[in-house]
Amino acid sequence: MKSKIVTPIILTVSIVGLITWKLVENKQTIDLNAELSLTVNTVVPVMVEQLQYMDLNERISVNGRIDSENEVVVYSKAQGIVVRKYKKAGDIVSQGTVIAQLENNVIRENLRLSELDFKKAEKDVERFRNLASIGAVTVRELEDVQIALRTIESRITDLQDQLNNTTITSPAAGIINKDYFEEGTLLTVGSSVVDIVDNKALRMYANVTEKEALKLKTDMEASITTDVYPGRTFTGTIKAISPKSNDQYYYSVELTLNASELQPGMFATAVFSIDSNNSNTPVISREAIVGGMKAPHVFVVKEGKAYKVAVQVGISEGQYIEITDGISSDDTIIKSGQINLIDGTEISILNLSK
Numbered sequence: 001m002k003s004k005i006v007t008p009i010i011l012t013v014s015i016v017g018l019i020t021w022k023l024v025e026n027k028q029t030i031d032l033n034a035e036l037s038l039t040v041n042t043v044v045p046v047m048v049e050q051l052q053y054m055d056l057n058e059r060i061s062v063n064g065r066i067d068s069e070n071e072v073v074v075y076s077k078a079q080g081i082v083v084r085k086y087k088k089a090g091d092i093v094s095q096g097t098v099i100a101q102l103e104n105n106v107i108r109e110n111l112r113l114s115e116l117d118f119k120k121a122e123k124d125v126e127r128f129r130n131l132a133s134i135g136a137v138t139v140r141e142l143e144d145v146q147i148a149l150r151t152i153e154s155r156i157t158d159l160q161d162q163l164n165n166t167t168i169t170s171p172a173a174g175i176i177n178k179d180y181f182e183e184g185t186l187l188t189v190g191s192s193v194v195d196i197v198d199n200k201a202l203r204m205y206a207n208v209t210e211k212e213a214l215k216l217k218t219d220m221e222a223s224i225t226t227d228v229y230p231g232r233t234f235t236g237t238i239k240a241i242s243p244k245s246n247d248q249y250y251y252s253v254e255l256t257l258n259a260s261e262l263q264p265g266m267f268a269t270a271v272f273s274i275d276s277n278n279s280n281t282p283v284i285s286r287e288a289i290v291g292g293m294k295a296p297h298v299f300v301v302k303e304g305k306a307y308k309v310a311v312q313v314g315i316s317e318g319q320y321i322e323i324t325d326g327i328s329s330d331d332t333i334i335k336s337g338q339i340n341l342i343d344g345t346e347i348s349i350l351n352l353s354k
Contacts, residue, residue, distance in 0.1 A: 042345070042346055043347065043348050044346070044347050044348070045337060045349075046334045046336060046338070046348070047334070047335055047337060047350050047351055048334050048349050049284060049285060049332075049333055050332055051283070051323065051328070051329045051333070052320070053282055054283060055280070055281065056315060056322060058215070058317065059316065059318075060208065060215065060274060062207065062270055063206065063267065063268070063269050064253075064267070065204065065265070065266070065267055066202055066204050066226075066257065066265065066268055067202070067204070067265075068174070068197040068198050068199060068203070069201035069202060069203045069256070070172055071177075072172045072174070073192060073194075073195050074168065075193060076168060076187040076188065076189060077189060078162055079187065080103045081103050081185070081186050081187075082100050082101070082186075082187060083101055084101040084183065085099075085183045086098050086099055087100075087176055087194070088176065089178050089194075090176060091175070091176050093170040093174065095170060095172055096169050096170065097169060098167060098168070099168045099169060099170055100181065101166065101167055102187060104162075104166040107159055107162050107166065108163065110159055111160065111163060114155050114156045115156060118156060121145065121152050122149060128142045170196060172198060174196045174197050174198035176194045177197045179193070179195075180192045181193060199263060199264060201256075202256070202258075202259065202262055202264065203239070203254055203255060203256055203257065204255045204257055204268060205253070205255075206252075206253050206270050207248075207250035207252055207253070208253055210249060213241060215272075216241060217241075218238050218241065219237060220237070220238045220272060222235070222237070222238070222255060222272045223235070223273075224236045224255075224257060224262075224268050225268065226262065226266055235258060236255035236257045236258075236270055238255055239254045255270060283321060284320070284335070285335045286316065286321050287335050287336065288333050289311075289321065293313065295310075298326070298327065299338050300327060300332060300333055301332040304347065305344050305345060305346050306338075306342075306347050307344070308341075308342075311326030311327055312325040334347070
């Protein structure tokens, strides 16, 4: 009986021991793998280059927005209800195109009556002039009827102007960008009617720094690119440069554009090519710069290790940037792999660009 009880206990203990041993062995393997994964190769592979010398022209690149050179807001010069809407948003208009017609029955009737009064006043003046010639009326009486005639004439001129203003026309050619009325709308003097944008005469405004402003001149051309037309380049010409900076110390540059494909409201990039007459300029690849243009640094190779060096940069063109101070032609500059580097990191050179 005791033998039947002891045997299962021994068997159970053996199984538990075997499982425990396996778990311990697995943990040791995991710990070993984790330790190996933390082992980092302290030798960082990099690509390097040395200073190159080339003719370099400076390029100034700025972003801006394209606007219409002629943007007109049309206001109503008369008061009345719109009885006919001829044009709406999106329509193309020429100078003088009728946009809307306001009611004008009352004005027309007043004008008709005033014209009748004018004819009567003309006869009165003529009659009093004849009577004055024979002394039948005084000069003062003649002057009174002449003043009455001029008053009626002035009223007719005013009514004719009011009548003309009830027909709202476009003062410029372009596209109606927005309209503010419908048939039945009551417009008052000064009410906005439509916005007209000339999409053929375009301009672009961009902000440049004070150093860049000194290098730009009116009539200088710029290459204009936009994401809407990838791969295409348009031409812009500097029309004006603001003589005073804004609150952020930027100067505004206005360019005129000659491109029917572009539209007001688009964002674009203007690139100015400045002939700096810099020959044999020391340059390195732009990708070699770390820390950005505000605090530029490069890593140089010394005795198989990388060391961070501050540099001063000048003009740039494409993938190259001028180095004005910090390194010499004898230095080997790391241009790829810097993300893994700190001062004193051991490196292995994959290539050497000359």
